[in-house]
Amino acid sequence: MTECADIARDVTAQLTPEWYAPFEMARQCRGIDGAEHLTPLAVASHVHAQSPEVREAFPGSEDFCAAFLHAWKKIKTLPGEDVLTAAARMADRFTLLIDKVEQEQATAGYKRFISFCGHLCVGLGTDRIKLPCREVGAALGVQPKTVSCYRQLALEQGYLVLLKRHNHVPNGRGEATLFRFRVELWEYTRSQVKTSA
Numbered sequence: 001m002t003e004c005a006d007i008a009r010d011v012t013a014q015l016t017p018e019w020y021a022p023f024e025m026a027r028q029c030r031g032i033d034g035a036e037h038l039t040p041l042a043v044a045s046h047v048h049a050q051s052p053e054v055r056e057a058f059p060g061s062e063d064f065c066a067a068f069l070h071a072w073k074k075i076k077t078l079p080g081e082d083v084l085t086a087a088a089r090m091a092d093r094f095t096l097l098i099d100k101v102e103q104e105q106a107t108a109g110y111k112r113f114i115s116f117c118g119h120l121c122v123g124l125g126t127d128r129i130k131l132p133c134r135e136v137g138a139a140l141g142v143q144p145k146t147v148s149c150y151r152q153l154a155l156e157q158g159y160l161v162l163l164k165r166h167n168h169v170p171n172g173r174g175e176a177t178l179f180r181f182r183v184e185l186w187e188y189t190r191s192q193v194k195t196s197a
Helices: 002-012 021-030 040-050 052-057 061-072 083-093 100-104 108-124 133-140 144-157 187-192
Strands: 128-130 160-164 178-181
Touching: 002 021, 002 052, 021 040, 021 061, 040 052, 040 061, 083 108, 083 133, 108 128, 108 133, 108 144, 108 178, 108 187, 133 144, 144 160
Parallel strands: none
Antiparallel strands: 128 178, 160 178
């Protein structure tokens, strides 16, 4: 709530554009523990009602709430997160279920990896993703070799499709392997991501 008041003060002082403020306020609010259990309208109404600074910057509750709700849907990462960290967080909260037979033969980490890939696609807005072993391993809390095993299994099971092999360059400026994640297999990802196939 303090962050929202600070943002509103910046709008009043003309340091932050009015059009951007609801987005940043919604982003701050989404980062609060338990926010996923509240409706965006309830959060917007609470922020407007409880903060005199917000009411001064946005006198009309309807105007503020409409802008806040519009922004809420666009938020992909929380303050301080990158897209990999956000995908790992979302994978912990919202699991994408895999085929029952495959699920019985999969580790919990592999199931989380599949959910991670889906949420990464949602965050990026595309079904084409790069999964560099070191960075993905850091986001998921596993070793890079484990990510390599997950990727291979996901290829074998048809969750990933290889589009372009990695380009190794000794100074570390190569490109990671490019995959297409099969977002069409889940209603959630299918509705959120534009497919390239």
